[in-house]
Amino acid sequence: MTSAPDNQSVAAVAWREAALAALRERGHRTGGARTAVIERLAAGGGCVEAEELARDLRQAGDQVATASVYRALTLLGEIGLLHRIALPSAPARFELVLPDGAHHHHLVCANCGSTDAFSDEALEQAIQKISARTAFEVRSHDITLHGRCAACRAAAQ
Ligand SMILES: [Zn+2]
Ligand SMILES: [Zn+2]
Numbered sequence: 001m002t003s004a005p006d007n008q009s010v011a012a013v014a015w016r017e018a019a020l021a022a023l024r025e026r027g028h029r030t031g032g033a034r035t036a037v038i039e040r041l042a043a044g045g046g047c048v049e050a051e052e053l054a055r056d057l058r059q060a061g062d063q064v065a066t067a068s069v070y071r072a073l074t075l076l077g078e079i080g081l082l083h084r085i086a087l088p089s090a091p092a093r094f095e096l097v098l099p100d101g102a103h104h105h106h107l108v109c110a111n112c113g114s115t116d117a118f119s120d121e122a123l124e125q126a127i128q129k130i131s132a133r134t135a136f137e138v139r140s141h142d143i144t145l146h147g148r149c150a151a152c153r154a155a156a157q
């Protein structure tokens with residue numbers, strides 16, 4: 001499991017405020033599952049699977065149904081505050097859409113399905129250059145690298 005870098009915590013607090021404000025603006029009642037999901041996402045920095053998030057919330061004492069967690073995640077995605085990353089051979093992950101654009105990408109092990117995160121400034125710059133030299137306006141990107149994780153490599157030796 002990966003956790004967000006520390007420098008995202010200020011942005012995560014801003015994200016939490018934006019998410020709660022967005023719900024209020026749209027007339028959604030805060031409290032219950034939606035608020036619990038927002039608090040948990042802001043605290044954890046994102047990069048979670050829906051089932052995992054629901055389990056964590058219940059373990060922390062929030063009585064939330066998995067279906068309510070899915071609905072909250074879908075709503076936050078529609079508002080543009082979450083980015084749903086579809087991964088092969090692993091459940092989708094939800095990432096915070098932060099005002100400063102900070103994000104990461106994933107390394108997925110084809111053998112055991114484990115997912116790790118990475119970020120790379122040169123990669124981001126390369127994508128910006130592509131956007132600049134083509135007529136295509138790039139708004140977002142998903143990058144997933146496929147291969148074999150360290151544990152599976154070690155086990156194969
Ligand atoms: Zn992630
Ligand atoms: Zn593996």
Ligand SMILES: [Zn+2]
Pocket residue numbers: 103104105124141143
């Ligand atoms: Zn990127």
